Amino acid sequence: MSEYKLGDVMMPRDVIAGRVKELAAEIANDFDKQELLVVGILTGASIFLTDLVREMPEDMDVRMDFMSVSSYMQSTQSSGVVRILHDIKTSIEGKNVLVVEDIIDSGLTLAYLLKLLSSRKPKSLKTCVLLDKPSRRKTEVKVEYKGFEVPDEFVVGYGLDYAGMWRHLKDIRKVNVVEV
Numbered sequence: 001m002s003e004y005k006l007g008d009v010m011m012p013r014d015v016i017a018g019r020v021k022e023l024a025a026e027i028a029n030d031f032d033k034q035e036l037l038v039v040g041i042l043t044g045a046s047i048f049l050t051d052l053v054r055e056m057p058e059d060m061d062v063r064m065d066f067m068s069v070s071s072y073m074q075s076t077q078s079s080g081v082v083r084i085l086h087d088i089k090t091s092i093e094g095k096n097v098l099v100v101e102d103i104i105d106s107g108l109t110l111a112y113l114l115k116l117l118s119s120r121k122p123k124s125l126k127t128c129v130l131l132d133k134p135s136r137r138k139t140e141v142k143v144e145y146k147g148f149e150v151p152d153e154f155v156v157g158y159g160l161d162y163a164g165m166w167r168h169l170k171d172i173r174k175v176n177v178v179e180v
Contacts, residue, residue: 004162007174010155011148016130016172019147020048023128024055026145027098030126035061036096039088041113042068043167044102047159048130048147052100065090069109082112097122101129102159103150104143105136114141131155131172 027036040049046066053062068086097117104110110127118125128145135152156162157169166173 001180003178003180004154005176005178006156006166007176009171009173010150010153011158011172013158013170016147016158017051020051021055023145023147024052027052027128028056028060030144031060031096031098033060034096035063036098037063037065037090037092038098038100039092039117040064040066040100041102041109042066042086044159044161045100045130047167048102049100052128063090067113069113082109084116092117092120092122094121094123096124097126098145099125099127101127103131103133103155104129104141105133106138107141108138110141110143111139130158131160 038049038053040046049064053064056062065088066086067084067088070083070085099110099113099117101110110129114125114127126144127142129143130147132143132146132149133152134149154162154175155172156166156175157172159167160172161167162175166175
C-alpha cells in the first residue's frame with residue numbers, strides 16, 4: 001500500500017508571484033483595450049486565476065467565469081475521461097476567451113475543453129497554464145501563456161491538490177510516495 005507525503009518545495013511563492021505578474025502583463029499587452037473573458041478551470045486554477053487577473057491593469061475590461069471538470073478521480077494520473085461538472089454561464093460567441101488551467105500534463109482535458117469552447121464560436125480562444133509537464137503529453141495542445149515547465153513529478157500547492165489536500169499551500173511542492 002502507498003501513502004502520499006508532502007515533499008520539498010519545487011517552486012517558492014515569490015517565484016510564482018513574479019511569473020504571474022509577467023504573464024498578466026503579456027496577456028494585457030496582447031488584448032490591449034479589448035474585453036477578455038477569463039475562464040478558470042475549477043478547482044485547481046482558482047488561486048492562479050485570482051492572482052493573474054488582479055495583476056492586470058485597472059482599465060482592462062476583464063470578466064471571469066468558471067468551469068469544473070474532472071479527469072483525475074482522486075488519483076495522481078488523469079483517467080483520460082473528461083466530465084463537465086459545471087459549465088460556464090456566459091455566452092462566449094464573438095468574445096475573446098482565455099482558458100486558465102493549473103497544470104497541463106497529458107493534454108487530454110485541455111484539448112477536450114478547447115474543442116468544446118471552440119464550437120461556441122468565440123472571437124479568439126487562448127490558453128494560460130501555470131505549470132506545463134510536457135513529458136506526460138499524449139496530445140498536442142497549443143498553450144499561448146505558460147508559467148513554468150516542470151518535470152514528471154506529482155506536485156501540490158497554489159491550487160493543485162492530491163485528493164483535495166494541500167491546495168492551500170503558498171508554494172508548489174512535490175509529493176513523495178511512501179510504501180507502507
